[in-house]
Amino acid sequence: MKYLRVELRYPPDLRHPMHRLIDESDAVDRDVLLHGTVLGEPDDTFLFYVEGDIDVYTDALRSIDRIREFGVTRIDETAHYVLLTQRRDTVDDAMFGPLQRTGIVVVPPIDFRPNGVAHLTIIGTGGPLRDALAELPDRIETTVLRIGEYDWRQDLFDPGLTDRQFDALAAAVELGYYESPRETTVETVAERIDAAPSTASEHLRKAESAVMSAFIGLREVS
Template identity: 75%
Template structure:
């Protein structure tokens, strides 16, 4: 089963008023769609994870007519769950209508970032995935960040390593580079991945950095 890691970039007219907060206000640091129910023909229900000033976020929710109701649950000082129901409109269809098709599954979370960017994972067969991308409105720029075989276990913790970074880490673990005391050297890792020691060392440094940052982000959310 193939998956695509996508970055979608929306023009201002297609950015949801709440997600626009990420651009316009320093009060909201993170806005992540965790789950959604689309069974109703006129309204959708979503669960978001929000980091930042929840009072500013709540005030923005109240100002959007299409949001019917919402409930906020505090996790810690900066993190909150926001459970809301909103009326579906043409903007929603423009954003995600093409991805709602037979043979395609959008795998949450969807991370809404500054500058109208949303990052998400989509899985399915080649042709439905191709058609889903082709069906996106011309105003939405899309970039495929990664393509691979889907593994649910990977998405529990995914630091977004390149293939070479992953190969270097795997080789380092297999040959004992991370054992204590260390049982292998960078040169041993380099031999296993057929690279120069300096290249292997760079792969390991970048992979370790990405993993540590991803782990801290995961701990922060948890």
């Protein structure tokens, strides 16, 4: 079962007003769609995780005619959950349509970022995945960031390592490179993965950086 990590880049005139808020205001740091219910009805329900000034965020919600209702649950000083119902528009239909088909599933979260960017994960089989990507609106620039075999366990904490970085890190852990005191050397790790010591060292440095950055990001969310 394949997964695609996809980046969508919306042109300014197709961005949701709340997505534009991320671009135009320093008050909102993160806006992440955690779950959503999209039915045949004209209104959809979504749960967002929001970091930043919640007053600025909710004021923006009140100014949007499409937003039917919303509720806010505080997590801490800067983080909140926002449950909202909004009326679907033509952009939503163009986006949701290709992704609502037999053979694929959109796996939350969908992370909305500055400059009209959204990141999401889609899992499924080859044909439906290709068809879904092909039918996304032409004006929304679509980039496949990563392709792999889907594993829910990895999705719980995925620093986005390349195959070679993962092999180097797995070998290092198995051989005791991270034990204290250290039980092996970079040279031995390099032999295990059939690489030059300098290459193995570079794989490990990049893997360590990716893992630690992802971990800090996870801690910031939690």
